[in-house]
Amino acid sequence: MKTILDVCDLCTSFGPVRAVDRVSFSLRSGEVLGLVGESGSGKSVTGFSVIRLLDQPGHISGGRILFHGRDLASETEEGMRQLRGNRIAMIFQDPMMTLNPVLHIDTQMVEAVRAHQKVGVAEARRQARDALGAVGIPSPEERLAAYPHQFSGGMRQRVAIAIALLHNPDVIIADEPTTALDVTIQAQILSEVQRLVRERNTSLIWITHDLSVVAGLADRVAVMYSGRIVEHGPTDPVLDHALHPYTHGLIGSVPSRNRRGQRLAQIPGTTMSIDRRPPGCPFHTRCARAQDVCRTEPPPVSRGAEHTALCFFPMEEAARLEVVQ
Amino acid sequence: MATWLLRRMFQAALVILAMTVLVFVGVNVIGNPVDIMISPDATQEVRQRAIEALGFDQPLWRQYLTFLGNAVTGDIGKSYVFNQPALDVILQRLPATLELAVSALLLSILIGLPLGLLAGFRPDHPTSRAIMAGSIFGFSLPSFWVGLMLIMTFSVYLGWLPSIGRGQTVSVLGIEVSFLTLDGLKHLALPALNLALYQISMVLRLTRAGVRETLHQDFIKFARAKGLRPRRIVFVHVLKNILIPIVTVVGLGFGHTVAFSVVTETVFAWPGMGKLIIDAINVLDRPIIVAYLMMIVVLFVVINLLVDLTYTLLDPRIRLETQE
Ligand SMILES: Nc1ncnc2c1ncn2[C@@H]1O[C@H](COP(=O)(O)OP(=O)(O)OP(=O)(O)O)[C@@H](O)[C@H]1O
Numbered sequence: 001m002k003t004i005l006d007v008c009d010l011c012t013s014f015g016p017v018r019a020v021d022r023v024s025f026s027l028r029s030g031e032v033l034g035l036v037g038e039s040g041s042g043k044s045v046t047g048f049s050v051i052r053l054l055d056q057p058g059h060i061s062g063g064r065i066l067f068h069g070r071d072l073a074s075e076t077e078e079g080m081r082q083l084r085g086n087r088i089a090m091i092f093q094d095p096m097m098t099l100n101p102v103l104h105i106d107t108q109m110v111e112a113v114r115a116h117q118k119v120g121v122a123e124a125r126r127q128a129r130d131a132l133g134a135v136g137i138p139s140p141e142e143r144l145a146a147y148p149h150q151f152s153g154g155m156r157q158r159v160a161i162a163i164a165l166l167h168n169p170d171v172i173i174a175d176e177p178t179t180a181l182d183v184t185i186q187a188q189i190l191s192e193v194q195r196l197v198r199e200r201n202t203s204l205i206w207i208t209h210d211l212s213v214v215a216g217l218a219d220r221v222a223v224m225y226s227g228r229i230v231e232h233g234p235t236d237p238v239l240d241h242a243l244h245p246y247t248h249g250l251i252g253s254v255p256s257r258n259r260r261g262q263r264l265a266q267i268p269g270t271t272m273s274i275d276r277r278p279p280g281c282p283f284h285t286r287c288a289r290a291q292d293v294c295r296t297e298p299p300p301v302s303r304g305a306e307h308t309a310l311c312f313f314p315m316e317e318a319a320r321l322e323v324v325q
Numbered sequence: 326m327a328t329w330l331l332r333r334m335f336q337a338a339l340v341i342l343a344m345t346v347l348v349f350v351g352v353n354v355i356g357n358p359v360d361i362m363i364s365p366d367a368t369q370e371v372r373q374r375a376i377e378a379l380g381f382d383q384p385l386w387r388q389y390l391t392f393l394g395n396a397v398t399g400d401i402g403k404s405y406v407f408n409q410p411a412l413d414v415i416l417q418r419l420p421a422t423l424e425l426a427v428s429a430l431l432l433s434i435l436i437g438l439p440l441g442l443l444a445g446f447r448p449d450h451p452t453s454r455a456i457m458a459g460s461i462f463g464f465s466l467p468s469f470w471v472g473l474m475l476i477m478t479f480s481v482y483l484g485w486l487p488s489i490g491r492g493q494t495v496s497v498l499g500i501e502v503s504f505l506t507l508d509g510l511k512h513l514a515l516p517a518l519n520l521a522l523y524q525i526s527m528v529l530r531l532t533r534a535g536v537r538e539t540l541h542q543d544f545i546k547f548a549r550a551k552g553l554r555p556r557r558i559v560f561v562h563v564l565k566n567i568l569i570p571i572v573t574v575v576g577l578g579f580g581h582t583v584a585f586s587v588v589t590e591t592v593f594a595w596p597g598m599g600k601l602i603i604d605a606i607n608v609l610d611r612p613i614i615v616a617y618l619m620m621i622v623v624l625f626v627v628i629n630l631l632v633d634l635t636y637t638l639l640d641p642r643i644r645l646e647t648q649e
């Protein structure tokens with residue numbers, strides 16, 4: 001399969017603070033990558049770096065983002081504009097905030113079509129209507145004339161997904177798109193997106209802190225901690241035989257039916273603030289396996305080419321994830 | 326919509342009625358016009374006749390009811406000075422004031438909005454800093470002083486623009502206007518700028534604040550993620566979101582501009598209502614004062630109504646029916 005996106009040693013800084021530190025991953029066509037990690041681990045910043053929509057003073061301070069072999073880190077702003085929404089699309093976390101409250105849905109969709117395609121308003125509107133239909137919005141023709149506040153949260157997220165799919169992009173970056181929705185809607189949107197990207201062979205980066213979502217959706221998983229990818233590999237090995245103690249802890253903290261009644265395991269301590277990262281392994285303050293070397297030396301990459309972890313003492317025993325069905 | 330409008334009209338009528346009481350009582354407190362109109366050495370008999378002719382021998386409440394009864398039919402009394410219906414005198418001067426106020430309003434939008442956008446999008450640019458610093462003068466310097474400085478600079482020192490009167494006017498639909506002749510425009514320039522200065526500062530500061538706030542919203546980021554051109558993001562996505570506070574300020578500011586054109590009209594001898602009211606107060610020409618104040622009240626009520634209507638056009642989330 002063809003590699004669409006190849007991120008190599010990406011560093012993103014806010015002033016002196018490195019929010020994303022030497023992150024590397026690649027994405028093949030049609031592949032789904034799950035990017036997991038706790039709040040503040042740098043998942044969103046990674047996503048926004050790829051589409052180059054970082055808030056000030058954030059900037060890419062190192063590495064390459066090769067998209068079809070072209071380095072986005074050094075692309076011009078106009079070059080990026082032509083890619084955004086067209087070849088690389090993004091879906092945000094809070095559907096209540098992503099649509100402009102004072103513009104009709106059709107205005108916001110027609111402009112998105114016409115940003116990348118020289119077509120008339122009528123043709124753009126037709127494409128917008130079809131896109132709404134494709135994401136399961138009933139009577140799309142009438143809904144086009146509505147305002148965002150006339151939609152529910154789930155419906156608004158469908159509109160955002162429809163907008164992201166308008167130009168059949170190569171990559172969609174979805175930044176926790178279901179977190180703000182209630183559980184039944186979450187499941188609907190999840191299976192809808194899964195169907196759509198499979199049909200169109202779109203690559204997907206799905207950012208989440210919910211491992212059970214990743215288990216059912218992703219081909220590969222990257223686990224982030226304190227701005228770094230600490231474990232990376234195909235979904236099943238990573239979830240069944242986690243190498244990194246942090247991943248292991250994450251898996252242990254997912255509630256499951258078989259362990260009902262038992263106390264949920266918790267990772268002790270809280271995330272290290274990225275601007276006060278300790279020397280050595282960033283996880284050593286919370287790691288039960290930490291030795292002296294972890295506190296002073298940066299951990300090496302361990303295990304095979306496909307499944308890797310940044311750790312001196314990777315886990316031996318398997319940590320099992322039982323997904324709540 | 327219709328019920329909303331009816332309710333608003335009813336409220337407006339109540340406001341106007343309340344204002345008639347205030348105005349009437351207020352005007353009675355400021356002095357007795359008879360003292361000014363009749364020479365001090367007139368006989369007691371002459372005095373008495375004048376007082377009766379003006380109805381001042383009646384108790385205040387009866388005077389008020391008489392006034393109200395007449396006002397409903399559009400008769401606010403005759404000016405003591407012009408010996409014409411006061412409303413007519415006011416209405417003759419209204420176009421000059423409105424022309425000045427509308428010019429000031431346009432200036433405040435044409436200058437304030439672009440400067441505010443610039444200061445909002447490029448907050449660290451030296452020009453933006455200069456604009457923000459300058460705007461402080463805009464609403465802290467007293468209007469009459471700025472007016473005098475404008476005259477000093479552009480009329481006395483540079484000699485570019487005239488400082489007095491409306492200049493040459495042309496009649497459009499029976500109304501005299503200055504802005505259609507070059508001479509009229511020259512006369513309009515300084516007073517309009519003087520009157521607009523405060524509004525310009527308000528509009529630009531508000532625009533800047535709105536832009537700063539809106540830029541951080543997710544929907545702007547999403548608009549960029551769609552690959553929209555920067556121009557479309559600025560002029561559609563940002564601008565449409567910040568227009569609501571601006572419409573409020575500009576709308577209500579227009580009422581203030583009309584009401585407080587008094588100072589500017591006096592400085593530039595602009596023959597509008599403001600100058601008329603100052604003259605009327607000097608000679609206690611009550612009907613003129615009352616007619617003027619009522620005119621201002623009606624103006625504010627109408628502007629408020631228009632501002633509310635504009636809201637619904639700008640913000641789909643506001644529904645008139647549900648407003649209490
Ligand atoms: N606008 C910003 N200014 C300064 N620092 C920022 C900014 N945005 C992010 N950061 C830094 O980057 C770190 C990672 O943030 P990021 O939003 O990527 O976390 P996340 O993994 O997406 O978390 P969450 O699950 O809460 O969304 C933050 O802890 C913060 O230190």
Ligand code: SF4
Nearest residue numbers: 281284287294311312
């Ligand atoms: S390197 Fe050491 S501290 Fe870091 S995760 Fe591995 S064992 Fe724990």
Ligand SMILES: [Mg+2]
Nearest residue numbers: 043044045175
């Ligand atoms: Mg995030």
